[in-house]
Amino acid sequence: xxxxxxxxxxxxxxxxxxxxxxxxxxxxxxxxxxxxxxxxxxxxxxxxxxxxxxxxxxxxxxxxxxxxxxxxxxxxxxxxxxxxxxxxxxxxxxxxxxxxxxxxxxxxxxxxxxxxxxxxxxxxxxxxxxxxxxxxxxxxxxxxxxxxxxxxxxxxxxxxxxxxxxxxxxxxxxxxxxxxxxxxxxxxxxxxxxxxxxxxxxxxxxxxxxxxxxxxxxxxxxxxxxxxxxxxxxxxxxxxxxxxxxxxxxxxxxxxxxxxxxxxxxxxxxxxxxxxxxxxxxxxxxxxxxxxxxxxxxxxxxxxxxxxxxxxxxxxxxxxxxxxxxxxxxxxxxxxxxxxxxxxxxxxxxxxxxxxxxxxxxxxxxxxxxxxxxxxxxxxxxxxxxxxxxxxxx
Ligand code: HEM
Numbered sequence: 001x002x003x004x005x006x007x008x009x010x011x012x013x014x015x016x017x018x019x020x021x022x023x024x025x026x027x028x029x030x031x032x033x034x035x036x037x038x039x040x041x042x043x044x045x046x047x048x049x050x051x052x053x054x055x056x057x058x059x060x061x062x063x064x065x066x067x068x069x070x071x072x073x074x075x076x077x078x079x080x081x082x083x084x085x086x087x088x089x090x091x092x093x094x095x096x097x098x099x100x101x102x103x104x105x106x107x108x109x110x111x112x113x114x115x116x117x118x119x120x121x122x123x124x125x126x127x128x129x130x131x132x133x134x135x136x137x138x139x140x141x142x143x144x145x146x147x148x149x150x151x152x153x154x155x156x157x158x159x160x161x162x163x164x165x166x167x168x169x170x171x172x173x174x175x176x177x178x179x180x181x182x183x184x185x186x187x188x189x190x191x192x193x194x195x196x197x198x199x200x201x202x203x204x205x206x207x208x209x210x211x212x213x214x215x216x217x218x219x220x221x222x223x224x225x226x227x228x229x230x231x232x233x234x235x236x237x238x239x240x241x242x243x244x245x246x247x248x249x250x251x252x253x254x255x256x257x258x259x260x261x262x263x264x265x266x267x268x269x270x271x272x273x274x275x276x277x278x279x280x281x282x283x284x285x286x287x288x289x290x291x292x293x294x295x296x297x298x299x300x301x302x303x304x305x306x307x308x309x310x311x312x313x314x315x316x317x318x319x320x321x322x323x324x325x326x327x328x329x330x331x332x333x334x335x336x337x338x339x340x341x342x343x344x345x346x347x348x349x350x351x352x353x354x355x356x357x358x359x360x361x362x363x364x365x366x367x368x369x370x371x372x373x374x375x376x377x378x379x380x381x382x383x384x385x386x387x388x389x390x391x392x393x394x
Contacts, residue, residue, distance in 0.1 A: 001070045004061055005077075008054040012077045013138060019047040020084055021141040024213040033212040034338060036089050044088050051081040052103070059103045059110075068115055072129065072268075075111045076138070078104050079121025083230075084140060086221035099222040108223050116272070118265040120221070120228040123235040127154040128161075129268070140217045145209040149201070153233040156197040160318075163190030164238035167245040167284070167311075168274075175287045175308070176300050184307035191314035198321045202329060211334040235263055237271035240278070246312055247283025248378055249366045255359075256366070284308055285378060288385055296388040305389050312369065312382060319367035323360055332357065 001009070026040045027033060055078060082104055085091050091100055099105045105119070112119030124130075127150065130137045139146050166186035173180055218230035240260060243249035249256045260279075264272055288305055295301045335353055351359075362375065369378045 001073065002058075002061060004054070004057045005070060005074050008058060008077050009073060011050065011054055012080055013133065013136060015050060016047065016081070016084070017139060017142050019043050020087075021143060023047075023088060024141050024143060028209070028213055033208070036087075044090060047088070048085060048090055051085075052101070055081065055101075055104045055107055059107045062110075071111050071115050072117075072125075073131075075108060075115065075117065075119070076121050076125030076129075078108045078111070079119075079125065080138065080140065082108065082221055082223065083121055083217050083219075086219050087140075087216045091221060093220060093222045093227045096222060098225045105222075105224040112223075116265070116269045117267075118228055119223045121231060122266050122268075123153075123157075123231045123233055124268050124271075126150050126231070127157050127233070128236065130154065141213065143209060143213055145206050146214045148205055149210060149214055152197045152201045152205075156194050157233060157236050157238065159190045159193035159197065160242065161190075161236065161238040162193075163187045163311075163315075164241035164245070164274075166190065167242060168278070170284060171245070171281050175284050175304055176291060176295070178300055178303070180304055181307060184304065184311055187311045188307075188314055191311065191318055194318045195314070195321060198318065198326060202321075202325050205330065207330055207334055210330050215331070229266075231266065235266040237267055237275040237278075240275055242315060243367065244278045245281070245284055246308075246315060247285030247381075248312065248315070248369055249363075250283075250376075251279045253376065255362060259363075285312075285381060285385070289381060292385065292388045302389050305385055309382065309385060309389070316368035319364045323364040327357070327360060 023036075023040045023043055026043075027036055030039070058074065058078075082091075082099075082101060085101065086093075108119035126138060130150065137147075137150065139150055163186075166183045170177075170180050170183050173183070218232065220227050220229045222228075240249070240263075243256075244251060251257055251260060260275065264275070267275070285308070288301075288308060291301060292305075332353070364370075365372050365375060366377055369382045371377070371379045
């Protein structure tokens with residue numbers, strides 16, 4: 001890492017966090033907590049100018065990051081800085097045609113393009129690749145609720161990744177292999193852990209602190225001329241690997257295919273490759289349906305189908321929990337009390353909240369294989385598999 005890149009990283013982990021935290025405490029103390037206008041202006045100016053001098057130094061140096069890890073770190077740091085400028089309304093894509101932060105935009109575009117990622121901070125910067133230095137991970141603020149959110153998101157992602165890894169290892173074995181049992185067990189285990197992370201967030205995260213002081217850093221912002229959507233905990237390939245390997249979502253579905261294309265550059269290059277690979281295999285569900293015709297009574301079929309269905313059930317539960325508990329409690333609930341003029345930019349992906357909620361509902365219903373006649377969920381196929389197994393305990 002260059003000396004300038006190191007100094008920027010130190011600033012992001014220190015003064016940047018302190019200034020954001022001070023601003024959040026000022027906003028939160030107001031009766032109208034969503035207001036950021038004319039509050040803490042001196043701190044905002046300091047944050048903007050200090051960050052700018054780091055960015056200009058790196059941009060002049062023509063910093064390319066010197067290798068993936070360092071480039072990824074620079075991209076994350078310039079992204080956190082731009083995300084904070086957006087949060088404090090020092091930039092707003094709705095009133096501008098291009099970012100007022102030309103040097104930061106150029107630096108982000110240069111480094112993003114060089115490593116094959118969108119030129120903004122991504123979930124991996126704050127989750128799976130958020131390097132802790134003596135226990136301190138990167139964050140916008142030092143608020144306990146932000147750390148709770150970051151840490152539980154990371155655990156949730158790591159647990160989904162374990163499930164995806166296990167399912168992917170079934171492919172070369174074949175779903176009829178008796179040895180697949182340990183992999184189905186590992187897949188189920190990862191999902192049990194996701195359920196636990198989500199439950200902890202539901203219980204412990206403060207609704208108002210999350211809504212007013214954490215979530216606003218995840219708004220879309222402009223880099224150069226283009227608006228890039230915010231990061232969300234879903235920007236890793238594991239969740240889609242599970243969708244595709246189980247067969248609950250199909251890459252040929254127009255809605256789902258679009259979603260995959262849209263999220264590609266928000267993922268690490270290694271994740272992009274995993275996702276592409278996943279699209280080239282037949283799903284476990286389709287394999288089992290083909291085998292059911294001739295082999296339903298076989299022991300291996302009964303065992304593996306039962307284990308497969310258990311994983312599908314658990315995965316459906318994680319999707320229902322995300323939507324019906326987390327999204328509902330931490331986004332939909334507090335948004336109901338927001339005046340209309342404050343609703344803009346509420347979601348990380350940008351569309352108005354009701355549109356976002358409908359699309360998240362679709363994902364939930366695909367993953368739960370819900371009976372929705374207007375959607376091609378796998379409800380009937382899972383029912384056919386359930387009918388093919390002997391439901392008495394084994
Ligand atoms: C307070 C907790 C959480 C809330 C309020 C929340 C809310 C949301 C929202 C609103 C979106 C849509 C993106 C957007 O804003 O535009 C989203 C996407 C997503 N979130 Fe969460 N989330 C939470 C925690 C988690 C956790 C712990 C995970 C586990 C890894 C997770 C996984 C996902 C995934 C995979 C997506 C992408 C859409 C999908 O494939 O389902 N979220 N989340």
